[in-house]
Amino acid sequence: MGERRYGQYCPVARALDQLGDRWTLLLVRELLVGPQRYSDLLEHLPGMWSNLLAGRLRALEAAGLVARRPLPPPASRLVYELTDRGRELEPVIYEVSRFGLDLLDDPGDDVVPLHLLPLGLKGMLRAEALPDGPLVVALVLDEGTWTLSVAAPPPTGHPLTRVRVTPEAVPDADVTVRGSAMALLARRRGAAAPGLSPLVLDGSAADVATVDALFSPDPAAA
Amino acid sequence: MGERRYGQYCPVARALDQLGDRWTLLLVRELLVGPQRYSDLLEHLPGMWSNLLAGRLRALEAAGLVARRPLPPPASRLVYELTDRGRELEPVIYEVSRFGLDLLDDPGDDVVPLHLLPLGLKGMLRAEALPDGPLVVALVLDEGTWTLSVAAPPPTGHPLTRVRVTPEAVPDADVTVRGSAMALLARRRGAAAPGLSPLVLDGSAADVATVDALFSPDPAAA
DNA sequence: CCGCATCCGTTTCGATACTG
DNA sequence: CAGTATCGAAACGGATGCGG
Numbered sequence: 001m002g003e004r005r006y007g008q009y010c011p012v013a014r015a016l017d018q019l020g021d022r023w024t025l026l027l028v029r030e031l032l033v034g035p036q037r038y039s040d041l042l043e044h045l046p047g048m049w050s051n052l053l054a055g056r057l058r059a060l061e062a063a064g065l066v067a068r069r070p071l072p073p074p075a076s077r078l079v080y081e082l083t084d085r086g087r088e089l090e091p092v093i094y095e096v097s098r099f100g101l102d103l104l105d106d107p108g109d110d111v112v113p114l115h116l117l118p119l120g121l122k123g124m125l126r127a128e129a130l131p132d133g134p135l136v137v138a139l140v141l142d143e144g145t146w147t148l149s150v151a152a153p154p155p156t157g158h159p160l161t162r163v164r165v166t167p168e169a170v171p172d173a174d175v176t177v178r179g180s181a182m183a184l185l186a187r188r189r190g191a192a193a194p195g196l197s198p199l200v201l202d203g204s205a206a207d208v209a210t211v212d213a214l215f216s217p218d219p220a221a222a
Numbered sequence: 223m224g225e226r227r228y229g230q231y232c233p234v235a236r237a238l239d240q241l242g243d244r245w246t247l248l249l250v251r252e253l254l255v256g257p258q259r260y261s262d263l264l265e266h267l268p269g270m271w272s273n274l275l276a277g278r279l280r281a282l283e284a285a286g287l288v289a290r291r292p293l294p295p296p297a298s299r300l301v302y303e304l305t306d307r308g309r310e311l312e313p314v315i316y317e318v319s320r321f322g323l324d325l326l327d328d329p330g331d332d333v334v335p336l337h338l339l340p341l342g343l344k345g346m347l348r349a350e351a352l353p354d355g356p357l358v359v360a361l362v363l364d365e366g367t368w369t370l371s372v373a374a375p376p377p378t379g380h381p382l383t384r385v386r387v388t389p390e391a392v393p394d395a396d397v398t399v400r401g402s403a404m405a406l407l408a409r410r411r412g413a414a415a416p417g418l419s420p421l422v423l424d425g426s427a428a429d430v431a432t433v434d435a436l437f438s439p440d441p442a443a444a
Numbered sequence: 445c446c447g448c449a450t451c452c453g454t455t456t457c458g459a460t461a462c463t464g
Numbered sequence: 465c466a467g468t469a470t471c472g473a474a475a476c477g478g479a480t481g482c483g484g
Contacts, residue, residue: 009332011322012251022242029234038447054448092321093234095313100233110231128377155350156441219378260466
């Protein structure tokens with residue numbers, strides 16, 4: 001079957017041997033949000049058809065990136081989840097996401113996958129603007145409420161892996177952001193936000209400046 | 223024609239609309255090494271056939287990631303090169319490369335693309351182990367000689383974009399590494415290097431420790 | 445229902461040949 | 465050197481069916 005390889009002794013080629021097929025990286029993105037059932041994946045990936053999904057899941061399983069696990073007995077359902085090795089693809093998704101931010105001009109006819117907003121918020125952050133110390137940010141947005149926790153930097157891994165996004169806001173956040181995800185995205189992209197409710201940041205001056213930098217546009221190319 | 227889109231308003235999906243086709247990211251990797259002629263690309267990408275290459279180049283050109291440029295009049299050749307926007311894919315390639323390092327166990331029947339060694343050496347570095355200050359490392363390897371220059375960190379972009387690799391060694395490097403690229407790779411992967419000439423690092427104790435960290439294995443998962 | 449397998453028209457890919 | 469043209473072989477897009 002799908003034994004199509006690039007045949008180069010190169011880390012990029014070897015990685016793409018496992019990831020380069022259509023839909024595969026989108027499937028990884030999907031599973032980064034959390035374990036999901038087959039039918040959830042199907043509806044979160046409109047246009048991907050059952051036969052393809054089954055094939056990709058099998059290939060990723062064979063590559064050791066995805067595992068299927070039966071949920072505890074009462075509700076004996078099957079879920080698919082990333083293995084530890086599969087979770088090492090997080091940085092790849094973040095960098096692809098960052099590149100893609102510039103392409104998010106207009107939703108057009110595209111569906112807006114709200115279920116990936118937690119992951120999307122993480123991918124929106126300017127990684128190099130992450131503070132050194134720990135920081136907790138409450139996001140109270142029109143689309144929902146999340147808490148963004150930045151851990152102190154361990155000397156390993158991609159910067160954004162220090163960030164966790166959890167549902168609901170904690171009361172003792174360092175900074176509280178009110179507004180909408182679309183307004184955050186527009187601000188991050190340096191785009192005008194006509195008709196969007198303005199963003200309000202609340203917290204100490206230093207912490208607000210830090211969060212402001214996280215959602216600011218990249219500086220123009222040198 | 224080739225207007226196959228994922229149809230999701232998501233940065234990952236939008237990016238993969240431009241990059242997700244087979245061969246495309248390998249082609250980007252190729253052009254990250256430098257501008258190349260059509261025939262060079264063909265021989266550096268064995269298995270990619272002329273019609274596909276022409277199609278991909280056209281698509282990348284249409285996406286604004288690649289430009290074709292005629293060389294100055296005496297040798298009027300055509301070269302393909304990345305645009306500024308295309309060069310923003312560097313971090314993507316680095317993260318894909320990092321993921322793929324673990325898959326480089328055995329060359330097997332694969333070709334070994336030596337021309338990408340400069341890029342490969344960059345991608346081999348542990349980004350989070352980069353020093354804050356500037357650093358110059360001379361690599362005197364069996365496969366060739368390069369200088370690795372680490373610039374002081376500006377507050378923008380992927381860490382590895384601070385590193386430049388140039389051919390030939392400078393005499394006043396902070397650290398000199400002697401050995402082979404294969405030995406460096408084995409060390410970085412934490413793999414045994416049977417029969418490989420050992421690595422020798424020369425420089426001040428602090429600088430040697432820094433370079434040692436750059437080519438050390440990732441710490442085991444927590 | 446959930447988790448696939450089977451089937452079929454269309455698109456893309458793999459490979460060779462041929463042209464300005 | 466820099467591509468086009470062409471053609472069979474896969475893979476993909478789309479729908480339906482079938483056993484737990």
